[in-house]
Amino acid sequence: MKQTKQFQAESKRLLDLMVNSIYTHKEIFLRELISNASDAIDKIYYAALSDDTVSFNQDDYYITITPDKESRTLKISDTGIGMTRQELEDNLGIIARSGSFAFKNENKLKDGYDIIGQFGVGFYSAFMVSDTVTVVSKALGSSEAYRWESSGADSYTIESCNKASVGTDIILKIRGNSADENYDEYLDEYRLKSIIKKYSDFIRYPIKMNFTKSRLKDGSESEYEEYKEEQTVNSMVPIWKKNKSELTDEDYDNFYSEKHFGFDKPIKHIHINAEGTVSYKSILFIPEKMPYDFYTREYEKGLELYSNGVLIMHRCPELLPDYFSFVKGIVDSEDLSLNISREMLQHDRQLNLIAKNIKNKIKNELEETLKNDRELYEEFYKSFGLQLKYGVYSDFGSNKEFLQSLLMFYSSKEKKMVTLDEYISRMPEEQKYIYYAAGESVERIEKMPQTELLLDKGYEILFFTDDVDEFAIKMITTYKDKEFKSVSSGDLGINREEGEDSSDAENAENKELFDFMKEMLSGRVTSVKASKILKNHPVCLSTEG
Template identity: 40%
Template sequence: MPTETFEFQVEARQLLQLMIHSVYSNKDVFLRELVSNASDALDKLRLESLRDGAADADVSDLHIEIEADGDARTLTVRDNGIGMSYEEVGRLIGTIANSGTAGFLQELQEAKDADRAEGLIGQFGVGFYSGFMVADEVTLVTRRAGEKHGTRWTSRGEGTYTLDTVDGAPQGTSVTLHLKPADPENQLHDYTDEWKIREIVKRYSDFITWPIRFVPKPGGEGDSDGKGEGGSGAEPLNSMKALWARSRDEVSDDEYHELYKHISHDWRDPLETVRLQAEGTFEYQALLFLPAHAPHDLFTQGHQRGVQLYVKRVFIMDDCEELLPPYLRFVKGVVDAADLSLNVSREILQQDRHIRMIQRRLTKKVLSSVKEMMAKDAERYATFWREFGAVVKEGLVTDAENRDALLAVSSFASTHSEDGPTTLKAYVERMQDGQEDIYYLTGDSRQSIENSPHMEAFRAKGIEVLLLTDPVDEVWADTVGEYEGKRLRSVAKGEIDLDGEEGESTDSAQSQEYAGLLDWMKEQLAEDIKEVRLSSRLTVSPACLVSDANDLTPALENMYRAMGQEVPSAKRILELNPDHPLVKGLNQAHRDRADHAGLAETAELLHTLAVLAEGGQPKEPARFVKLVADRLERTL
């Protein structure tokens, strides 16, 4: 096949320019990324050989080589792993197939410091491109295990790359960097120096389970095609010791952090390291990490979740979803089981009772670690909850077994303080004398909730209300129902009387005074509402809409519809403030049998104002504008 030239995808081209102009403060990490990619390729080949035999693949001496040529100014990272086909090279190297790429690039360009930029890049697993920080040209030669022909990919990072077929390429992948001149002032070292390579591997890749061998000079003819081989007896640069199998006092925090970065492709240190060792009838070891920053695709359907599964130190599966519940999908790490089959499949894992035992134990361990963080380090807990609180709260809906533990580590914004969120425990301790319920209100933002008419009486009486702004809040609050015997009550649902018994929201004299107006308005607005009643929750606004105690809120209706579920719309209840001048005037006009056409318009406007006050849209915007304009004209 003749050499073909292609243009990079727009996002890939933008990323290349960012890499070439170096958003990294420490350029050494390019080697970590290339070694990490090589390690993944070896893992995949080992896994494929376990599953189907991979008859044509050589798995006798799986390893990584780093070859340096000081005279030619090249550095090559080579593996004899799974390799890539011609089509895979074009798809995986020429494009960045990620739904959040555009937002990621924008955030990357806006990053104010190098550490933040590094963290963003790591989330997208595009470490291959980091080679352009230190190289003017990059050549990749690869042959997929079991295929006859290899593929060469070459680019100078200037918008295009070439692809051609290579005969005689060895199994696996080699990446050759044509290095830029060394420039120590700009952190650009001579990466052909053996001491520098040893230093980088020791610092970042010591724990990798495959031997990393150093080849100081070219191994002979054909090295540009990635054919050079290092001796299998060469002393590896890395110790290859599994960190999770070593005692805590044998491993430094830095080593744990490098393992986390290798697993997660995140460039920042984790927020928390969680160790677990189970002994007895079923033995396993776990080393888990809580990230310090949520990935861009945490709430997208294609988000990869789960930890790596090993069996007796042999890599079995990446992103093993069965080891943790979906609401802990951000947790990264390794689980090494002693009693599973090496050819275990996802289907078998779903039915395996040992895996279910591991999941229950890991879940409880993670939640207890968060609780401990909450008690000992408020700042780190605040970071954790800011990044992952919205997804953790999904567990309040789906995981009844751990609901109490989840409530114990959850916190929520409230009217008590703008400084930070509160726990339900702290809320209950602050409840006023005689207060029986925990009050909350959901909305798009704190500001919109605080400005809601439903909050007026609570604000006037100094009663604390939880301010819930995540979409999942609509669901979990209804599912949980209570905390320590206290009901969770939405201030926008049902009748609420903060002075007397529930259901007696107004005195009988006032009810009789407004009875005629309420019946008339219910008839006028029958298409949109099911009831009109006087309110005890309003002190400033003339009217508001509330849901019946057992009805779904409009936000919850919309959420279910977005999920493809058919949900009938429930009519709302219109509550009027009997002390508001507009409502008083409307009642007097109705009792005086004033112009009913004008009264009908006023009733319609009052209802639409209530819709707008809760963030909704008028049913007929043009008609609403006309009615308001006509009323304004009459006042001139």
């Protein structure tokens, strides 16, 4: 029995976005559907690892692309795990069960390049090129198959159907050409091949297509006939097993997108081929933007872990320290057992050596970026500087020595972000401390009366605008033998000129007034006295330290 169901509100908005698309990168719909197909095959592989009743013969798993110009359909088929009726409704009727629409608005997304591939909405990119999308799926272990269909309006239909084998077919009814768009290209065999090679060449399952070719007819010397020949389009050679000299920045960017590491472009990639005590290959990516769910429970830290090209773990958190948890990528080592468990990984010596090496590689890459491409590093720091500061503060400051050279703070003198090394290099000889001021914003801090004397003396002040800043600095305590000192401290360690400081006399002269003020502010202040640091403001608060 066919049922018609309504999309949820966010799904309707996103479908409208896709159906009425003005995006310039419509071709990426194919990458998204192929990646989903690859994921579906991966799920059978995962199931085989833990379920003896599920077998995984890699030759049985592949993706097929079938264009049909006459019917204007494009079919993407996989031999993956398939979907039950409930999974079809959950996966295709609801968009990622989260605030994707709010995220899209907050980030003022310019085109589909910024949203497709995030939050599980890649499937919906099919509507950029299709009038109707049909999904026929049979789940592993199920005797039933189901057909899901939508024309991208408010609703979709779902019904039982026949399908002989486990897996999923996605059939797109390709739109007719318009004055602005040539949709015929998505039915052309060689155009489809070029898109697959561009975006999905490293998918580790065969992507098969039948290509039209011609040959001489039997017994003829001049008459040709057309025939179909199946080819595997993608190389399936993992990118991390290729030489760096063979790869371009675009290859790395495409791999990043194909693996759904993010839909931003990574600002840096690190390609490691390590041999020695432990041998491994790795490709790491430093993202441009923080994932929308980075500070939620749903965020999965870790790198994909392979043993000689075979996936062991989708996310291995032991490979990354928390302060570098934004890094994405893969690690492949022949030295790891395929049968290793998550519990064993935590105590595996080889894995610990790999993790230590990766940690150092990431830091070195960030330091190189700071040194050679300051603007790019500052962009990175806007997204992930907070995480580095949490890293300094956490674990009782055990990582402070490792991370402190990467920290940046806004400078009163430079009017921009500076490192601690840069601050130290400009300190006058008589300056005893690294001074900082904490507040809600740069603008608020600049108006603080406690900064007057220091600025008047030409001393630089670091502005702390994140809640974690003071906690992190208290963990560091000193940097290159210079102690940190808050501008709110009662003693700023400034040698004032003779006669300039008359606060002791003023304290004695106004003792009754100050005692009265202290009594009126009982419980809020420990003392009231003449200030050594004020110039133009009448009063300020300070700490005893």
